[in-house]
Amino acid sequence: MSKRTLDSFFNPVQKKTKISLSGSKDAPSNHHTYPFAIPQLPPEITDILNFAPEAEGKVINDQPDLDLLYFQPYIPSSISTPLFEFLRGELFFYRVKYKIKRGPIETDINTPRFTTVFGVDETSTFTPQGDLLDATSNKPIPKDRYKTCKPRPIPACLDLLRKLTEAATDQQYNFCLVNYYASGDDSISYHSDDERFLGVDPAIASFSLGAKRDFLMKHKPTPPSDDKSTAAMNSETKPLKLPLGSGDMVLMRGTTQSKWLHSIPKRKGGESGNGRINITFRRAMVAGGTENYYRYNVGDGDVLKWDGKKMIVWGEKKGPGEGVEKEVKAEDVDKGYAGL
Numbered sequence: 001m002s003k004r005t006l007d008s009f010f011n012p013v014q015k016k017t018k019i020s021l022s023g024s025k026d027a028p029s030n031h032h033t034y035p036f037a038i039p040q041l042p043p044e045i046t047d048i049l050n051f052a053p054e055a056e057g058k059v060i061n062d063q064p065d066l067d068l069l070y071f072q073p074y075i076p077s078s079i080s081t082p083l084f085e086f087l088r089g090e091l092f093f094y095r096v097k098y099k100i101k102r103g104p105i106e107t108d109i110n111t112p113r114f115t116t117v118f119g120v121d122e123t124s125t126f127t128p129q130g131d132l133l134d135a136t137s138n139k140p141i142p143k144d145r146y147k148t149c150k151p152r153p154i155p156a157c158l159d160l161l162r163k164l165t166e167a168a169t170d171q172q173y174n175f176c177l178v179n180y181y182a183s184g185d186d187s188i189s190y191h192s193d194d195e196r197f198l199g200v201d202p203a204i205a206s207f208s209l210g211a212k213r214d215f216l217m218k219h220k221p222t223p224p225s226d227d228k229s230t231a232a233m234n235s236e237t238k239p240l241k242l243p244l245g246s247g248d249m250v251l252m253r254g255t256t257q258s259k260w261l262h263s264i265p266k267r268k269g270g271e272s273g274n275g276r277i278n279i280t281f282r283r284a285m286v287a288g289g290t291e292n293y294y295r296y297n298v299g300d301g302d303v304l305k306w307d308g309k310k311m312i313v314w315g316e317k318k319g320p321g322e323g324v325e326k327e328v329k330a331e332d333v334d335k336g337y338a339g340l
């Protein structure tokens with residue numbers, strides 16, 4: 001039997017309710033699909049993150065079909081800037097280009113923000129070693145399950161936030177999408193995240209870090225009808241503007257996605273030049289969701305990394321640990337988020 005010292009008798013071991021005790025001493029997250037390893041969050045951040053949410057969520061459901069839970073903030077204010085700096089500095093990003101076809105016309109789309117994504121839909125799970133298993137049989141997945149992408153496990157630094165968010169919102173998430181808006185020229189146009197692969201009335205938890213940006217919402221147009229209640233509702237709904245600050249979280253749930261649109265419009269001046277990160281947690285139900293998310297958030301272009309001042313192309317090394325100094329600018333026209 002081990003002896004207890006007098007000191008430990010008077011200072012009994014604290015019972016911790018932490019979800020994860022991972023700190024910077026643990027190995028970085030790595031996987032064969034990652035261009036480079038992603039460090040663990042430093043303990044200065046994880047220790048405080050366990051106190052989230054800092055504020056109680058406020059329900060916003062005073063308009064037809066709208067159901068939001070707004071945390072102002074969710075992430076304790078003492079760590080929102082360090083967390084923003086950590087994620088901007090340590091994650092890999094992409095500037096995705098793709099084509100859309102409307103009838104006979106093909107249009108080139110340059111996504112007007114930096115993006116990255118991690119996760120896999122409900123039909124598969126990652127082993128701790130990073131291998132994909134079928135979620136039902138627990139056997140390796142068929143080779144052709146993901147034809148257009150290689151799913152990436154959520155790194156520990158984002159998985160801790162995912163687990164905390166699951167507990168606080170009583171929902172489950174298997175995807176983490178990250179947007180980086182470098183300046184007021186970066187944006188996301190009006191869309192809804194109501195793809196079939198998310199199931200009916202999906203809950204989406206959306207975090208803001210860094211510069212304050214306006215989050216605009218408006219009801220989807222309702223088809224003209226003789227029905228009085230529809231006409232009444234069209235005139236009843238008014239657009240909403242949430243000035244999302246660093247650490248805020250908006251949980252969109254119920255019919256919000258099927259009936260409302262949301263956007264982050266371009267802005268001149270203000271804080272937007274300092275950069276903003278958005279993290280969304282979602283739950284995709286089928287393999288098509290996984291293929292969609294990787295296509296529109298990773299794509300097949302260059303890997304980009306923050307060099308302390310700007311995003312540069314990573315990979316073509318010119319010296320130890322350095323990427324080529326090729327600035328990636330927000331040259332894009334926001335032709336519209338396909339949101340397919």
Ligand SMILES: O=C(O)CCC(=O)C(=O)O
Nearest residue numbers: 179188193206264278280
């Ligand atoms: O940046 C935001 O707050 C919104 C991002 C968003 O709507 C999306 O990624 O679908």
Ligand SMILES: [Fe+2]
Nearest residue numbers: 191192193262
């Ligand atoms: Fe969205």
